[in-house]
Amino acid sequence: MAQILLKDLRKTYDQTEAVRGINLDIEHNEFVVLVGPSGCGKTTTLRMIAGLEEITDGVILIGDRVINNVPPKDRDIAMVFQNYALYPHMTVEENMSFGLRLRKVPRDEIGRRVSHAAGILNIGELLQRRPKQLSGGQRQRVAMGRAIVRNPQAFLFDEPLSNLDAKLRVQMRTEIKKIHQRVQTTVVYVTHDQVEAMTLADRIVVMNHGIIEQVGTPQEMYEAPLTRFVAGFIGSPAMNFIPCRVVNAGSGLGVRLSDDITLALPDVQADRYRGHVDRPLIFGIRPEHMTEQRQHTNAQQIDFSCTVSVLEPMGVDTMVFVEIDGTEVTARAAPRSVSPVGAEMAFTIDMNNMHLIDPETDRVI
Amino acid sequence: MNAMVGETYVRRLVIFYIPLFMFVFVMLFPFAWMLITSIKPDAELYNPRISPFIVREPTLEHWESLFGTTLFIRWAINTLWVAIASTAVSLFAGVLAGYALSRLVFRGSTLFGIMIFVTYLVPPTLLFIPLTGVVTWMGLQDTTWSLIFTYPTFLVPFCTWLLMGYFQTIPKELEECARIDGATRLQAMSRIVIPLAVPGILSAGIFAFTLSWNEFLYALVFIHSPENKTIPVGVTSELIKGDVFFWGALMAGALFGSVPVAVVYSFFVEHYVSGMTGAVKG
Amino acid sequence: MTTPQPVNAPSLWARFATSLEDQRVLGYVLMAPALLLIVIFIAYPFVLGVWMSLTDKIVGTPGTYIGLGNYERLFASDIFLTAAWNTVFFTTVATVFKAVLGMWLAVLLNRRFRFANITRASVLLPFIVPTVLSTLAWLWMFDATFSVFNWTLRWMWQMEISILGLVLKENWGFFRGPLWLGDPDLAMASVILVNVWRGLPFFAISFLAGLQTIPPDLYDAADIDGASGWKKFWHVTLPLIKPVAIVVIVFSIVVTFADFQLVYILTRGGPNNETHLLATLAYQLGMGSGNIGQGAAVALFMLPILAVVIIFQLWYLRREGVR
Numbered sequence: 013m014a015q016i017l018l019k020d021l022r023k024t025y026d027q028t029e030a031v032r033g034i035n036l037d038i039e040h041n042e043f044v045v046l047v048g049p050s051g052c053g054k055t056t057t058l059r060m061i062a063g064l065e066e067i068t069d070g071v072i073l074i075g076d077r078v079i080n081n082v083p084p085k086d087r088d089i090a091m092v093f094q095n096y097a098l099y100p101h102m103t104v105e106e107n108m109s110f111g112l113r114l115r116k117v118p119r120d121e122i123g124r125r126v127s128h129a130a131g132i133l134n135i136g137e138l139l140q141r142r143p144k145q146l147s148g149g150q151r152q153r154v155a156m157g158r159a160i161v162r163n164p165q166a167f168l169f170d171e172p173l174s175n176l177d178a179k180l181r182v183q184m185r186t187e188i189k190k191i192h193q194r195v196q197t198t199v200v201y202v203t204h205d206q207v208e209a210m211t212l213a214d215r216i217v218v219m220n221h222g223i224i225e226q227v228g229t230p231q232e233m234y235e236a237p238l239t240r241f242v243a244g245f246i247g248s249p250a251m252n253f254i255p256c257r258v259v260n261a262g263s264g265l266g267v268r269l270s271d272d273i274t275l276a277l278p279d280v281q282a283d284r285y286r287g288h289v290d291r292p293l294i295f296g297i298r299p300e301h302m303t304e305q306r307q308h309t310n311a312q313q314i315d316f317s318c319t320v321s322v323l324e325p326m327g328v329d330t331m332v333f334v335e336i337d338g339t340e341v342t343a344r345a346a347p348r349s350v351s352p353v354g355a356e357m358a359f360t361i362d363m364n365n366m367h368l369i370d371p372e373t374d375r376v377i
Numbered sequence: 378m379n380a381m382v383g384e385t386y387v388r389r390l391v392i393f394y395i396p397l398f399m400f401v402f403v404m405l406f407p408f409a410w411m412l413i414t415s416i417k418p419d420a421e422l423y424n425p426r427i428s429p430f431i432v433r434e435p436t437l438e439h440w441e442s443l444f445g446t447t448l449f450i451r452w453a454i455n456t457l458w459v460a461i462a463s464t465a466v467s468l469f470a471g472v473l474a475g476y477a478l479s480r481l482v483f484r485g486s487t488l489f490g491i492m493i494f495v496t497y498l499v500p501p502t503l504l505f506i507p508l509t510g511v512v513t514w515m516g517l518q519d520t521t522w523s524l525i526f527t528y529p530t531f532l533v534p535f536c537t538w539l540l541m542g543y544f545q546t547i548p549k550e551l552e553e554c555a556r557i558d559g560a561t562r563l564q565a566m567s568r569i570v571i572p573l574a575v576p577g578i579l580s581a582g583i584f585a586f587t588l589s590w591n592e593f594l595y596a597l598v599f600i601h602s603p604e605n606k607t608i609p610v611g612v613t614s615e616l617i618k619g620d621v622f623f624w625g626a627l628m629a630g631a632l633f634g635s636v637p638v639a640v641v642y643s644f645f646v647e648h649y650v651s652g653m654t655g656a657v658k659g
Numbered sequence: 660m661t662t663p664q665p666v667n668a669p670s671l672w673a674r675f676a677t678s679l680e681d682q683r684v685l686g687y688v689l690m691a692p693a694l695l696l697i698v699i700f701i702a703y704p705f706v707l708g709v710w711m712s713l714t715d716k717i718v719g720t721p722g723t724y725i726g727l728g729n730y731e732r733l734f735a736s737d738i739f740l741t742a743a744w745n746t747v748f749f750t751t752v753a754t755v756f757k758a759v760l761g762m763w764l765a766v767l768l769n770r771r772f773r774f775a776n777i778t779r780a781s782v783l784l785p786f787i788v789p790t791v792l793s794t795l796a797w798l799w800m801f802d803a804t805f806s807v808f809n810w811t812l813r814w815m816w817q818m819e820i821s822i823l824g825l826v827l828k829e830n831w832g833f834f835r836g837p838l839w840l841g842d843p844d845l846a847m848a849s850v851i852l853v854n855v856w857r858g859l860p861f862f863a864i865s866f867l868a869g870l871q872t873i874p875p876d877l878y879d880a881a882d883i884d885g886a887s888g889w890k891k892f893w894h895v896t897l898p899l900i901k902p903v904a905i906v907v908i909v910f911s912i913v914v915t916f917a918d919f920q921l922v923y924i925l926t927r928g929g930p931n932n933e934t935h936l937l938a939t940l941a942y943q944l945g946m947g948s949g950n951i952g953q954g955a956a957v958a959l960f961m962l963p964i965l966a967v968v969i970i971f972q973l974w975y976l977r978r979e980g981v982r
Contacts, residue, residue: 114559404785404859473691482686503708
C-alpha cells in the first residue's frame with residue numbers, strides 16, 4: 013500500500029510517441045482509473061508502472077522508491093490482465109501461490125493466505141481445478157485472487173472485464189468495488205469503458221493521444237469537463253455538440269444555434285462569455301439536460317421547439333433525435349410526452365448544465 | 378472430404394481405393410522385401426529359377442550372423458548414443474535461441490533469425506570437406522563426439538525455427554504476469570514458457586532424433602574404426618566386402634536399423650508430423 | 660593484495676543475475692550456445708571451404724594458393740559438367756514427380772475412410788527410416804541377376820499373359836530384363852525413382868496438413884455452385900494450398916539438390932561417372948582421391964543455386980508475412 017508518482021513520463025517507440033509527458037499523483041489506497049480510446053497511451057502507462065515497458069523518459073515512484081530500473085519482480089505490485097493470464101499448467105491453488113513460492117514464503121503461511129483470498133472471492137471449492145475447467149467469471153476471480161494473495165503495494169488492472177459478457181461485466185464490476193473496500197490498497201485500473209471508470213473510480217484520469225486531458229472525481233468529470241474530448245467521452249449517450257455564436261440579445265447575451273433558435277444566457281453566466289461575443293463556438297449539452305417541456309425549477313431553464321426526426325425508445329426514457337442547423341442532436345424525454353416523427357416538439361434546456369467550447373483550443377470556456 | 382453423395386461403389390473403387398492401394402503398396406514394398414530377404418536361406422536367395430516372393434524354408438541364419446558375427450549391436454549403441462546426445466545438445470541450444478528470437482528484443486535479433494534460417498537450408502554435403510578439417514583439428518576424428526558436435530549444425534537451426542513458431546503461440550501475458558509475480562526472466566522462461574512448450578519441444582526432439590539416427594555423410598566421413606560406426610555406415614561399409622554382397626545379412630541389418638526409428642515414430646506419430654509440417658511452415 | 664569486501668556490495672554473480680533482467684543482455688546470453696555451434700561448425704568451415712577451393716590441397720599437404728585454378732579445371736572436365744547437369748536434371752524431375760504424386764496422395768488421404776490414421780502413418784515410413792538402409796533394399800531389388808522386378812517381368816513374359824509381356828520380348832529379349840543400374844539413362848531413372856519414393860511422403864503429409872486447414876464450407880459452396888471434382892481441385896484446393904506447397908517445394912529442392920546417399924549407394928556415380936551428382940563427385944574427389952581442393956570447389960558449386968533458392972524463400976516468407 014503506497015502512493016504512486018508519475019513525473020513527466022514518456023514512452024517513444026521508434027518514431028511514435030505513445031506517452032507524451034504524464035504527471036500523476038496516485039494516493040495511498042486510492043482507486044484510480046485510466047480511461048481513454050484505444051491508442052491513447054493508458055495501457056502503455058500501466059505497463060511502465062508494472063515494469064513491462066521501459067521508460068523512455070521521466071520518473072516513476074512507488075512509495076518513496078524510484079523504480080525506473082527495478083525489474084517487475086521487485087516492484088511489489090500485482091497485475092490482472094485482460095485475458096487473465098492464468099498459468100494453464102497449474103491448478104488454481106498453484107496459480108495463486110506461484111508468486112509466494114518464488115519468494116520462498118513458508119508453506120503454512122502460503123496455505124493461510126490462499127485460503128483467505130479464496131474466501132474473499134468465494135472460490136474455495138475451485139482450488140484444485142485447472143484454468144481450462146473454469147468459466148470466464150471464475151477465471152477473473154482467480155486472477156484477482158492471485159493478486160490478493162501477494163498483498164502487494166499496488167494492484168494494476170489492464171481492462172480486466174472486457175473479455176466478459178455484458179451481464180457478467182456489470183456483476184464483476186460491483187465485485188471489484190467490494191473487494192477494494194475489503195482489501196484496502198492502491199489500484200490503477202485501465203479501461204476504455206467510461207461507465208466502468210465512472211462506477212469504480214475514486215478519481216478518473218482521461219487520456220488522449222498520449223497526454224492527460226483531465227483528472228478528477230467522476231462527478232467533476234461529468235459536471236465540469238475541461239476539454240471537448242472529456243465532455244464527449246464521459247457520459248452516455250454522449251454530449252451533443254452544436255456550432256453556435258454568442259450574440260447580444262436585448263439587454264443580455266444569447267447563444268444562437270440557428271436562424272430560428274437563440275437561447276438566452278442567464279445573467280449569472282453572461283460575464284463568463286462576454287469576451288466571446290460573435291466568435292464561432294461550440295455549444296455542448298448532454299441529452300439528459302435537453303428534455304421534453306417541463307415545469308421550470310430554476311431560472312436557467314429555457315424552452316424551444318424542433319421537428320422530431322427519429323425516436324429510440326429505451327424504456328425509462330425515449331431518445332429523441334432532432335436536427336438543428338444540420339447537426340444531429342439527441343434529447344432525452346419521458347416516453348409519454350414525445351411527439352411522433354415529423355411533428356414539432358417542445359423541449360426544455362437546462363442552461364446551467366451547458367458548456368461552451370472554443371473550437372480553436374477545444375477547451376471548455 | 379467425405380464420400381460424395383451419389384458416388385457409386387465402382388467409381389469410388391477406381392478413383393480412390395485402387396490408387397490408394399497402389400501408393401501404399403509401393404511405399405511399403407521395400408520394407409516387406411527387407412523382411413523376406415532376411416529370412417530366406419542363401420540357396421533360395423540366389424536361385425533365379427524359383428519365385429522370389431515365396432519363402433520355402435524360412436531361416437534366422439542371417440539374423441544370427443548379423444547379431445553374432447558383426448558389430449551390429451555396437452553400432453546400434455553408438456547410433457542411439459549419438460542420436461540422444463546430439464538431440465539433447467540441439468534442444469538445449471534450440472530452446473534458448475528460439476525463446477530469445479521469438480520473445481526478446483535485442484539488437485541484431487532479426488539478423489540472427491535470418492542467419493538461423495539460412496543455416497537451416499545449408500545442406501551437410503556443402504560443408505563436409507572443410508568440416509573434416511575442423512573435426513581433425515579438434516582431435517575428435519574417429520570418435521562419436523565428432524558426430525555429437527556436428528549433427529547440431531543441422532539440428533539446431535531446425536529446432537530453433539520450429540520452437541520459435543511454438544513459443545509465439547504462448548501468450549506473452551503469462552510470462553509478464555509471472556515476472557510481476559516475482560519471477561526473473563529466466564524463471565518465467567523455465568517455469569512458465571518451457572513447461573507450456575513441452576509438446577513443441579517433444580516434436581522438435583522426435584524429429585531431431587530421427588534425423589540424427591538416419592544421418593549418413595558425416596558418419597561416413599568422420600568415423601573409420603568399425604567399432605565406432607553408426608548403423609547406416611556400419612551396415613553399408615562393413616557388410617559389403619568389396620563386390621561381395623551378403624544380401625541376407627544386409628537386409629537384416631537394414632531391417633533392424635529401421636525398426637528403432639519406426640518404433641519411436643509409431644509412439645509419437647502426431648508429434649513427428651507436427652514437427653515435420655511445422656518445420657516447413659515456420 | 661586483498662581488501663575486505665563491503666558487506667552489502669553485490670557479488671559478481673548477483674550483478675550478472677541482475678543484468679539478465681535486461682532483455683538486451685539476456686538475448687545474447689540465450690543465443691550464445693546456438694551461435695557458438697553455428698560459428699564453429701558452419702561459419703568457420705564455410706570460410707575454410709572457400710579457402711580450400713582456392714588451393715591445390717591434397718590429403719597430407721598444406722596446399723598452396725592457386726586462385727581459381729580448381730574452378731577452371733572443373734569447367735574443362737566432362738565429369739564435372741555431367742555431374743552439374745545431372746544434379747539440375749535430377750532435382751527438377753524428382754521434385755515435379757514428388758509434387759504431383761504427393762498432391763494426389765494427399766487428396767486421397769484427406770478423404771475419410773477406415774484405417775485412415777494407420778494408412779497415413781505407414782505411408783510416411785519411407786521418409787523416417789534411414790535412407791541408406793532403405794536404399795540398400797532398392798539396390799537389392801535392382802540387382803543385375805536377382806532383381807525382383809526382372810523376375811516379375813520375365814514371369815509375365817513366360818506366361819504371355821499380357822501385351823506387356825510381348826512388348827518386353829521385343830525390347831529386352833528373353834533372359835535378362837533391363838540392367839537397371841548398368842545403363843546411364845536407366846540408372847538415372849532408378850535414382851530418381853528411389854528419391855521420389857523416399858520424398859513423396861513428406862510432400863503428401865505436408866500437403867495433407869495444408870488440405871486440412873481448408874474450411875469444408877468452401878467445398879460446400881463450390882458444390883452448390885455446381886463445380887465438378889476437378890474444378891473444385893483447381894479453383895479451391897490448389898490456390899489455398901499454394902503457400903504450403905511453395906515452402907515444401909523449395910525445401911525439397913534444397914534437400915534433393917544436395918542429395919548424396921542415393922547415388923552413393925546405388926551407382927557410386929557409375930556407370931562410367933555418368934550418374935554423379937555434385938555431392939557424390941565432391942566426395943569422390945575430396946575423400947576418394949584425396950584431392951581436397953577440388954572436392955571443396957565442387958561442393959561450393961552448389962552454393963549459388965542454393966543461394967537463389969534461399970533468397971527466394973526469404974523473400975516469399977517476408978511477403979506472405981509468415982514471420
